[in-house]
Amino acid sequence: MSNLKVNVAGVEFKNPIITASGTFGFGREYDRFYNIEELGGMCTKGLTIRPKLGNPPPRIAESYGGMLNSVGLQNPGVDHYLQKDDKYLAKRDIVVIANVAGSTFDDYIEIAQKINTSNADMIELNISCPNVKEGGMAFGVLPASVEKVTAAVKKACPNKPVMTKLSPNVACIADNARAAEAGGADAISLINTLLGMAVNYKTRKPILFNNNGGLSGACVKPVALKMVWDCFNAVKIPIVGLGGITSYTDVLEFMICGARAVEIGTYSFTNPYGARDIAKDLANYVEENDIDINDLVGTLILNK
């Protein structure tokens, strides 16, 4: 019998489509285009203890089949989220994943404690933001640090499954996946953006004020697929895959490489209905072929 429901770390999703942090605000903007309850889940904008102003503009540059961003975690702060968005989202039939980031180790603990008593269904630990000078990606580079911060957040947030979001800008992502698992992560998500640069040949300057930014969009999909497969072979905890997904067949590819669910990010900018359309197409595929989507997970057949 066909089935589109998936389960990640004990949380049930009506379909495996989740919107990625930073591309979907707190859900209200895309709610103006369609009912976000058609999605399996959504990750909030990265939350920090205090409101964060982010980087000066320009913060975005297009590249072939992709884009670079350097927003720098602009957000109204976790308390604002808890007052304004937490209850609103709790009323909706969608899995809410609170994405949190810190610039110090203690920040992560403090914010995890706050999310622990919130209405969020899961916590996504952002240790992979390439656009902030302190913290962010610094916590996500070395396996020992990934394990330490995951364990601390897990301890501070015992009520919610913890999903550690991994950076691709590391020596060996499978080592970091193992480190997250060793730290007690209930799931991992990958990949965050790849470090990149866009240059204006006339001015000889980078287009982004921050010089560097994070690359996302269709162009990163092959990198993401390989990393999901590598991590699938390294850990037992569930994987949420993301990176360049623009169609339901992309979702199938990620699941075959080992993802239990996926996140859609940049594609929402190209097509505001993108995540919803992919969920619909996937539902049609599953029905037409009479399959349980879970049966695809990790079924990649390598060439000899």
Added chain:
Amino acid sequence: MANLKDRTATVILNEKVAKDIYKMVLQFDDMPDEIKGGQFVHVKLNDSAHILRRPFCICDYDMERKTIDVFYAVVGEGTKILSEYTTGERLQAMLPLGNGYMPSKDVRKVVLLGGGMGSAVLPAIPTTYPNLEYYTYLGFANKDKVILENEMAGKSKDIVVATDDGSYGKKGFVTNILAEDIDRIRPDVVFCCGPEVMYKALKKSLDGHNVPIVVSLEARMGCGIGACLVCNCKVRRAGEEETYVRVCIEGPVMNLDEVVL
């Protein structure tokens, strides 16, 4: 509540009107209930290499014909591709986005000030508010870049066109020319769209005249609807600390005295 749509439009005109500048007319299958001058349209290109939409001000619109006019300069790959579209091309576009211009109740007399491509924001303002009195000032680098003179002449009580090099109309920076006329016109507001240097010059040249200045900002955009936070602009509001606001939602129309240039 779903109240925004991605809409389908047909290109019914796409022609060069000045050096590197094109006019495109898009006819929509269905139009939104309302468009305000100063709002923008977010256009998707029909190729998968260019994943970001292009934001353009709605230069003018006709609700009955279901059309909008867009003026754009060919400055990069995206606008080059756009310039190659022929009549009949079908495009996806979100509109109307942004706050648009909302004059306060006491406004009767408006100066519309355009710098270069920024002039393309102006025609929709009198379309939305036909009962106000308009004085238009358009400034361009040289005569090859002059656009929208005829369109604005028909919507204005008076119009002045200037070029920096004097190759067309009056010679000099249009902000200086306006400064000379401002006491005679005594407008309730100056609505300006142009490059950032123009806003700085305008602030200086109208200093002491006690005229509110409203500007329409331009920014590199992502989603266009307030979710991604890339099109930020720094503002300083009375009694508040400096902060970033989204050009796509809180703008693109802003009070110049709040914008940190």
